Amino acid sequence: MNLRSVAVGLSALMLFSAGAQARSLFDIVRVPLEHELHINTYSPDDPISLYSAKQQQPTFDACADSFPDEKPFDLERISVKLKPMALCSDSFAVLYSQASKTPLVVVERLNAAVLRDAKGEERTNDFYPDPRIPKSGRAELSDYRGQVQTDRGHQAPAADSPSPKAMAQSFALSNMVPQNSINNRKIWSVVEKDVRKFTQRAGGDVFVFTGPIFDEGHSTIGANKVWVPTRLFKLVYDATSQRAWAYILPNAETRIERPVDYETFVNTTGLHLLGNLPVSGSISRS
Template structure:
């Protein structure tokens, strides 16, 4: 009986060791897929936050990185970076308008899956004391002007909804908003369709002067002008172009507003597309030629 007991214990130990080896093998095999799944399911805000600070690229292969979209961090200017489905905004809590709004436009994003909502909303990521509402625009004589247009966000319901957050809006002259500014937005969509992908950054221009404000509850700064810069890295060589629009009524052709990106940087004090390789950035930003983009 004693021999049988010892034999039984040995068999149990052997089975236990076998089960342990099998368990270790299963863990090793499944570890990488599980880790990958966990990484994929990270919240978008976490994964995108790591891309906030532009990283200087060292080769033309790095042009496609998402960081190429963002201007360099601003100096002596409040900015809160807010990531959205269709764009990224640098919000200024003092002026109550964005410093800049940046997005990537591709032919896929030109597919109109959603209708325009026209539902302007306070930004849910801001404290209530800072949230601009549509009431602040009432009887101001100014339009709620989109920086990233609703027309660039019809590819997804959430992108459309977030395009109406008030952090993406500036007080804009009615005729400018419905006229020449809209024509530039339409031109950008044509360029994205033609080129395959373009990067766009736009926002207000605040000159060194006392600014007009609107709003009873929140004092919203009225920009003196607006800028827009566009970069295409698919072309050979890469090309860029800039525009400055005074915040007034106007009816002028597109070429009346054209500037080099360097000139827009001088006017705004911003550094656009800092992740481009230095030689490409210097060449693309120094010159402009509207004819290279194709006439509307």
């Protein structure tokens, strides 16, 4: 496949519209979380049990609330060459590619309450191939085994997981890209921490879009030829202040750079991920 960048296949994304987030009864009456009740409804030895029947369907119906204005990506507007697929988890949504065998965009809805629940959640490190994806379109653990200076890089960070099940789901390979080890453990870790610091101070929901960019000439790993990104991005949208900014960093040992505004992000990547949502400004690195 000769793609100049995966952004070519996604550049038509105009997927969201502005609108106030409706409050529900659950914003007022707090329902105990599953881990607070000490109830486990899944088995780590059977990954499909991590997902509800609705989450096992290849649609965004089970996680529309992960997107601004609850308007998910329209798969019909994604290049068929990328073989797109919708995947839902408890705390994030994945626009997945069965061509690259990686996520294209992972979306999280974060806020201070979510991060309070996530704080102290035990990291499992139990990686697994996503059982919802046909074997012909997914990465396997063997693809990453023995790769020098290559991590299974989370797109939705494990540290954002507000429950044991969400933590377990975050280790699906459908949430991973082959990432330079130093980048993942140092620079990208700082980016993730910066986003959490901002979210903890924000007045409401913060939507985070994370994904790879595959520029022409990108490499692959493993028998399943999992695409290795040349760059990574993290776009942040504060729904309350309507500010947006993004990090775009090479997938290599590098130094952190100041975030760019949304217009620069779109011009650099071709990704119109916020569609028609109002964007009133940007922010400097916190």
